[in-house]
Amino acid sequence: MKTAAVITIGDEILIGQVTNTNAAFIGQKLSEIGMEITRMVVVGDEYDEIMSAFKEYYENFDAVLVTGGLGPTHDDITKKVVADFFNVKLVMNNSVLENVRDRLSKRNIPVIKVNEEQALVPEGCEALMNHWGTAPGMLFEKGNKFFAVMPGVPYEMQNILTEYVVPRLKAKAAGQVIKHRVLKTTGIAESALFQLLGDVDEILGGRAKLAFLPSQFGVRLRITVKAATTEEADSIVAEVERKIRSKAEKYIYSSTGSFGEGEVDLEEAVGKLLRERKLTISAAESCTGGYISHRITNISGSSAYFERGVVSYSNKAKMEILHVPEELLVKFGAVSEEVALAMAEGIRKISGTDISVSVTGIAGPTGGTPDKPVGLVYIGVADSAGTVVKKHIFPDERIRFKDRASQAALELVRKRILGLE
Amino acid sequence: MKTAAVITIGDEILIGQVTNTNAAFIGQKLSEIGMEITRMVVVGDEYDEIMSAFKEYYENFDAVLVTGGLGPTHDDITKKVVADFFNVKLVMNNSVLENVRDRLSKRNIPVIKVNEEQALVPEGCEALMNHWGTAPGMLFEKGNKFFAVMPGVPYEMQNILTEYVVPRLKAKAAGQVIKHRVLKTTGIAESALFQLLGDVDEILGGRAKLAFLPSQFGVRLRITVKAATTEEADSIVAEVERKIRSKAEKYIYSSTGSFGEGEVDLEEAVGKLLRERKLTISAAESCTGGYISHRITNISGSSAYFERGVVSYSNKAKMEILHVPEELLVKFGAVSEEVALAMAEGIRKISGTDISVSVTGIAGPTGGTPDKPVGLVYIGVADSAGTVVKKHIFPDERIRFKDRASQAALELVRKRILGLE
Numbered sequence: 001m002k003t004a005a006v007i008t009i010g011d012e013i014l015i016g017q018v019t020n021t022n023a024a025f026i027g028q029k030l031s032e033i034g035m036e037i038t039r040m041v042v043v044g045d046e047y048d049e050i051m052s053a054f055k056e057y058y059e060n061f062d063a064v065l066v067t068g069g070l071g072p073t074h075d076d077i078t079k080k081v082v083a084d085f086f087n088v089k090l091v092m093n094n095s096v097l098e099n100v101r102d103r104l105s106k107r108n109i110p111v112i113k114v115n116e117e118q119a120l121v122p123e124g125c126e127a128l129m130n131h132w133g134t135a136p137g138m139l140f141e142k143g144n145k146f147f148a149v150m151p152g153v154p155y156e157m158q159n160i161l162t163e164y165v166v167p168r169l170k171a172k173a174a175g176q177v178i179k180h181r182v183l184k185t186t187g188i189a190e191s192a193l194f195q196l197l198g199d200v201d202e203i204l205g206g207r208a209k210l211a212f213l214p215s216q217f218g219v220r221l222r223i224t225v226k227a228a229t230t231e232e233a234d235s236i237v238a239e240v241e242r243k244i245r246s247k248a249e250k251y252i253y254s255s256t257g258s259f260g261e262g263e264v265d266l267e268e269a270v271g272k273l274l275r276e277r278k279l280t281i282s283a284a285e286s287c288t289g290g291y292i293s294h295r296i297t298n299i300s301g302s303s304a305y306f307e308r309g310v311v312s313y314s315n316k317a318k319m320e321i322l323h324v325p326e327e328l329l330v331k332f333g334a335v336s337e338e339v340a341l342a343m344a345e346g347i348r349k350i351s352g353t354d355i356s357v358s359v360t361g362i363a364g365p366t367g368g369t370p371d372k373p374v375g376l377v378y379i380g381v382a383d384s385a386g387t388v389v390k391k392h393i394f395p396d397e398r399i400r401f402k403d404r405a406s407q408a409a410l411e412l413v414r415k416r417i418l419g420l421e
Numbered sequence: 422m423k424t425a426a427v428i429t430i431g432d433e434i435l436i437g438q439v440t441n442t443n444a445a446f447i448g449q450k451l452s453e454i455g456m457e458i459t460r461m462v463v464v465g466d467e468y469d470e471i472m473s474a475f476k477e478y479y480e481n482f483d484a485v486l487v488t489g490g491l492g493p494t495h496d497d498i499t500k501k502v503v504a505d506f507f508n509v510k511l512v513m514n515n516s517v518l519e520n521v522r523d524r525l526s527k528r529n530i531p532v533i534k535v536n537e538e539q540a541l542v543p544e545g546c547e548a549l550m551n552h553w554g555t556a557p558g559m560l561f562e563k564g565n566k567f568f569a570v571m572p573g574v575p576y577e578m579q580n581i582l583t584e585y586v587v588p589r590l591k592a593k594a595a596g597q598v599i600k601h602r603v604l605k606t607t608g609i610a611e612s613a614l615f616q617l618l619g620d621v622d623e624i625l626g627g628r629a630k631l632a633f634l635p636s637q638f639g640v641r642l643r644i645t646v647k648a649a650t651t652e653e654a655d656s657i658v659a660e661v662e663r664k665i666r667s668k669a670e671k672y673i674y675s676s677t678g679s680f681g682e683g684e685v686d687l688e689e690a691v692g693k694l695l696r697e698r699k700l701t702i703s704a705a706e707s708c709t710g711g712y713i714s715h716r717i718t719n720i721s722g723s724s725a726y727f728e729r730g731v732v733s734y735s736n737k738a739k740m741e742i743l744h745v746p747e748e749l750l751v752k753f754g755a756v757s758e759e760v761a762l763a764m765a766e767g768i769r770k771i772s773g774t775d776i777s778v779s780v781t782g783i784a785g786p787t788g789g790t791p792d793k794p795v796g797l798v799y800i801g802v803a804d805s806a807g808t809v810v811k812k813h814i815f816p817d818e819r820i821r822f823k824d825r826a827s828q829a830a831l832e833l834v835r836k837r838i839l840g841l842e
Contacts, residue, residue, distance in 0.1 A: 002710075005452075005666065009446060010480065011630075011632060011643075011645070012632060012634055012643065013445070013448070013461065014443040014448055014450065014452075014457075014458045014460075014461065015448050015452040015458070015601060015645075016444070016447065016448025016449030016450070016452060016457065017445075017448075017601075017603065017634070017641075017643060018445065018451070018634065019440050019441060019444075019446065020440060020445070020461075021440050021442050023434075023437070023440075023441065023463070024434070024437040024438075024440040024441070025437060026437065027435055027436050027437025027438075028436065028437030028438070029437070031436040031437060036435075037435045037436070038435065038464070038465060038470060039435075039442075039462065039463065039464060039470075040462065040463035041460065041461065041462045041463075042444070042461035042462075043459070045632070049459065050773060055560070066443075069550065071623075071633065072611070073611070073615050073632075073633045074613050074621055074631075075630065075631065075633065098721050109610070109612075109613070112612065112616055114612060114615065134612075134741075144620060145744075153635060155817075161705075167805075169696065180436060180438075182438065187495040189530075190492070190493070190494070191493055191530070191535065191536065192530075193531070194494050194535065195494065195533060200494065200495055201495075209432075209436075209496065210496065211432060211433060211494075211496045212494045212496065213433055213438065213439065214574060218439075220484060222432075222433065222438060224432070246800065248472065253665060257637075273761070283711075283732075285711075287575075288715075288718075289714050289715050289717070289718025289719070289723075289727075289730075290704075290711030290712065290713070290714030290715040290718065290730050290732065291711065291715045291718075292711070293710055293711030293714075293715075293732040294709075294710050294711040294712040294715045294823075296710070297709075297710025297711065297712075297732070297734065297784075298710070298789070298817055298819065298823070300784075300785075300786055301787070302710075302734075303734055303788075306710075306734050307734060307735050307737070307738065308731070308732055308733055308734050308735060308737075308738035308742070308764045309710075309711050309712065309730075309731070309732030309734070310729070310730070310731055310732070310742070311704075311714040311718070311730030311731070311732070312729055312731055313718065313723075313724055313727050313729055313730070314724075314728050314729060316728070316729075317728065317729035317772070319741060321729070321731070321771075323700075326756060350741065350742075351738070363718075363721075364721075365721055366721070366722070367724075398719065398721055399719060400576075402719070403618075403717075415799065
């Protein structure tokens with residue numbers, strides 16, 4: 001079994017109310033087990049649309065993974081279409097019913113009719129018990145065809161996929177191995193990185209693919225290799241990585257063996273460095289408004305190295321908590337090299353941490369002047385060896401500005417720890 | 422012209438490395454002008470796959486919007502396939518070339534060959550000037566068929582779509598109006614909300630659709646109406662909203678006329694309340710690690726009401742900055758009702774704000790005990806009338822825990838301002 005397709009059901013995707021994170025998650029998980037998805041499609045909550053997608057994809061693909069439309073409310077019709085597609089009835093599944101009753105009673109929620117109806121499943125399917133919600137998954141295996149239907153709530157889908165669907169598919173996916181590795185860079189533009197790498201064909205040697213994926217956090221390089229064995233694939237990936245690193249080593253902060261668990265954000269790379277070197281950190285933020293502390297504390301175990309953060313949005317807070325001298329604020333303004341340094345020194349002193357980072361800037365869209373435009377930001381880092389400050393201009397909308405400024409701040413911490421700044 | 426489809430090109434989507442935010446953005450924008458997207462498909466960076474999608478969708482839909490694969494690197498092949506599909510050559514477009522040279526020279530970046538090649542476009546297409554990057558968009562209009570190709574970088578695609586593609590489609594979309602309205606609720610489960618609303622058919626009167634969309638931030642209700650005129654659609658939407666509000670008013674914190682700009686997150690709803698009532702706010706966070714401050718400061722203009730935030734991750738920080746008495750930490754522990762209240766009172770006192778919010782809890786995955794399990798969180802609010810504290814248990818993974826805890830904190834602030842707590 002080699003080719004798979006994903007069908008996502010839901011008007012909310014078509015009208016752009018939500019992004020299709022379910023398809024992305026399925027893509028990751030199947031990729032990890034060497035199963036190639038060659039098409040993903042989205043259809044609305046309409047009987048005919050769902051039926052036509054089922055027909056087209058069931059005929060053309062070995063494995064079809066469906067999500068969405070299994071909820072308890074009137075707008076969820078997927079189960080009905082599945083039953084009609086396989087020409088079977090809906091029947092009550094007692095194990096599922098028990099699970100629904102158990103889950104709700106534990107939370108002291110009365111079981112109502114729409115909840116009980118969630119235990120109806122198409123005759124002949126294997127019901128996939130949902131321990132994370134009330135709608136069961138459904139699996140049909142007929143000959144070489146594999147057809148799985150999962151709820152649309154991401155958390156439930158993710159658990160049902162990894163618990164039941166992936167292990168079953170893995171057994172069928174044998175015969176080829178797909179390996180990806182992602183190298184994450186920051187601080188260099190896409191075309192500059194492309195030029196720096198030089199002859200891409202020489203790097204790939206005809207045995208791998210290389211993709212460039214830019215975002216406000218930096219450019220990711222994805223190496224993809226298909227091979228007969230894991231060993232062969234790993235060896236090709238390693239060789240391509242070695243050649244890329246020989247040219248762009250200092251821009252790379254993360255390298256992964258696979259997706260998901262393996263991929264590391266900059267805050268995790270920094271956290272790992274802090275842990276390894278037994279260093280503690282604190283943060284003083286103005287324009288990033290707590291985002292740097294938030295990113296650092298998104299990492300499990302960060303309490304071992306993150307001591308405190310201060311979001312000194314007002315000048316008063318900068319003076320009172322961080323002890324930034326009033327004369328600096330008056331003479332140079334809150335957005336200045338001098339204040340960035342005083343903030344970094346202030347938070348380091350009151351927290352007693354080994355290293356500290358500070359950010360002051362103008363997130364916009366208002367508040368800019370000809371001298372200090374929207375997007376201007378100063379980043380300071382202080383440690384036992386002294387201080388460093390960097391100026392950037394990120395003339396972006398507010399959220400992207402915060403992304404870029406926090407990324408540049410974490411990058412300065414990383415470089416400082418590694419002795420590159 | 423009534424039905425549209427979106428084709429997204431890129432291996433990174435199929436393997437789940439990135440989520441398809443482009444399709445979502447296009448979905449929003451087309452929905453706003455009454456053009457219905459009935460299918461979205463994703464294909465990889467493979468010649469045959471792209472060509473087959475072009476053929477299938479060009480035949481079956483009036484409008485086809487394509488994104489991805491227009492970058493300067495070797496893995497981008499969309500332009501070549503477009504030229505072959507329309508059976509034309511690639512020709513140099515001098516205006517585009519000038520734009521590419523202009524953009525790069527302004528940034529002091531030398532123009533290299535791969536940059537110049539971005540000015541090649543299929544003969545007979547209308548080149549859509551990209552003022553936000555170097556890859557031009559391409560538009561083919563033949564008879565009733567509309568075929569637009571845009572870069573995959575979201576920022577560039579968004580600008581090209583809104584600047585050129587949407588206005589042209591709008592002129593063709595006449596004849597029907599689609600209106601959506603989203604009511605955002607928080608603090609009530611999906612099935613409980615469904616039961617509370619009662620007879621949905623009566624609410625909708627056969628003239629609207631209602632969808633339930635649950636997430637960790639609450640359940641969104643989406644009303645959708647198709648009608649001949651804007652006035653008719655608006656009036657039906659308003660009537661449905663009125664009926665829903667008569668039953669679930671207190672759970673609703675946001676109502677939108679359309680998507681995108683109109684949809685309001687809880688931090689924006691709270692910001693609006695603070696502004697209207699001329700109140701200032703401060704935040705003291707432990708387990709949410711700066712996320713509440715981050716969310717509040719994501720709103721443009723928040724410096725008018727947000728004074729400061731403290732991320733008191735350590736007990737030392739709680740005592741030193743927030744003046745939480747050591748005996749409370751010893752007697753009740755950092756995660757307790759007493760400490761949550763002391764944190765809220767402490768930050769309010771040092772900041773001098775009208776209202777303050779505090780959070781202390783156990784984000785996990787480690788650190789739980791039988792008495793205080795992972796997911797336990799106390800939320801405190803202090804204002805001139807006194808204090809209030811709420812206990813929740815959100816036994817979720819770390820990031821979802823932060824989502825839920827910050828949502829519950831903002832909701833408590835909202836209720837407190839409105840006199841509901």
